[in-house]
Amino acid sequence: MTISLDQLAGFVAVAEEGHFGRAAERLRMTQPPLSRQVQKLEREVGAALLDRTSRGASLTPAGVALLAEARRLLALAEAAPRSARRVAEGRAGRLAVGFTATAALSVLGRVLAEADAVLPDVVVELGEHVSATQLDRLRDGRLDLGLLREAPVDGEFRTRVVHRERFVAALPVRHPLAASAREVRVADLADADMISYDPTAARYFDELSAAVLRGVRPRSVQRVAQVHSMLALVAAGRGIALVPESIGALHWDGVTLRPVDGWPDPVVVLRAVWREDGTNPVVARALDALSTLRER
Amino acid sequence: MTISLDQLAGFVAVAEEGHFGRAAERLRMTQPPLSRQVQKLEREVGAALLDRTSRGASLTPAGVALLAEARRLLALAEAAPRSARRVAEGRAGRLAVGFTATAALSVLGRVLAEADAVLPDVVVELGEHVSATQLDRLRDGRLDLGLLREAPVDGEFRTRVVHRERFVAALPVRHPLAASAREVRVADLADADMISYDPTAARYFDELSAAVLRGVRPRSVQRVAQVHSMLALVAAGRGIALVPESIGALHWDGVTLRPVDGWPDPVVVLRAVWREDGTNPVVARALDALSTLRER
């Protein structure tokens, strides 16, 4: 009751060959069923598509019109499964990536460049979210991959460190420590005014700060959640802050970044997080791309 | 070995319903063959398209990709026969129309406007050719419809008069006849210098001129094939010419058009000519449009 792709393929072959016999040969079948196929198509279309003569067959105007449509249909029908297979293999499709504000400064650019190079047919959709929101959206499938600081305790997630960097001290340019030495020592911070992290909203940075300060407890003059706010306060001369090194990409006026003596190890990590049982096959391919990234 | 439209329709139904049973109901079939249909599609695509659970089925990423393609395919498959049928009925398609230089001045504009109004989906392809060339191209199918003066003797053509007009005299503005009276009389032409038509290249006009002059034989100072050349010579003051009234649309400087006394009948005709056994169904529709045109 409706047309079939076989009928269209038969019709196209006859139209191109101008000859039922040769068309049948091309389709690796015999002529009689091909004739019937085209007749059936004509009945279903409700119009003659071919003029049959004793020398072969030629297109009617309706046939000309249908030929173009039939070619498009057959091309689509051939391409559609291939493209679906590519999506299944993770070579094409969509990848929803979440990232934190500070992640944008360190690896996001390289991640995207690498994804573009390795997975050119994957459309990466980006969203900036704090860590907790990213985990929520990973859970409900709105994100495929998160870039965040904290290691999620939840068992359904898997994790890979994609970036390590050092904590550095951000000093107001007029601060005495900025004038005197090249490196800041931990002890110098003991009697400094310090802008520190909000223990809930920026728990990771807060705990990391406490760890690297090794018991030294500077005066905390302000607690903020965002690294950016922190730098604004430093620029205003309100105190010193500890920030990830990659923040230096911003070149904040009035702020000097100094390494801290005795902190050689890159301790601030950024993790890629994804669902163990995620369904998007692009994730696996993207993680391959991320691993080559880390090797450099 | 290849996908079928039925499989795609089944897949789309399941994808939209999220449920094999309801999808089967929508397709007016039972659930088991639908399940097998989708399974087969998945084998042929080479990827899982649906995640089956005990609550229904949801799309995999590959399924999402294929769903979009499948919808496009099905829409095309539904539209293609309709559009072919419209072409077969002459409601859509191409119409190659030939016309002579003078036809362009009289009815071509109205013909095209009418065609656009009555047959909006027909693309009209225009070509200006002399009558003989038009007949050749009608014969070999490069033209569907000709607009020309002469009635073809050939039996394979059919004809319909689409325009009638009068012959008028084209006078140089400084010519005595232009100054004296409103109408020119045939007798006045007897001793006038006259620019006349080439008896082979413009046979129709030549014979018509002879007929309307009723035995009066003016001096023929020049013979030309094109009405336009004729007017150029009139403007140059070389003589009088007889031209179809519609040429007045051109407003040649230095030329005055005057009706001729005793020529009341519109004698110059323009005919639509087409092949008796032509294959393009648009022709019949176009002739319908032309007949309504003539009634006005």
Added chain:
DNA sequence: ATCGACTGATACCGTCTGCGCATGACGATC
């Protein structure tokens, strides 16, 4: 004018696909 060669259409037959019915396997829910 006749015959032969070639065109697509038709008749007939066998197979294989694809449907429906009955039922199974599995998970969710109470």
Added chain:
DNA sequence: GATCGTCATGCGCAGACGGTATCAGTCGAT
């Protein structure tokens, strides 16, 4: 843990579809 609802599977049969043989028409050569 019984029950309900999901999709998958086994089986039998009708119909679709392809292949072989043949027909019918047209064209061209003899």
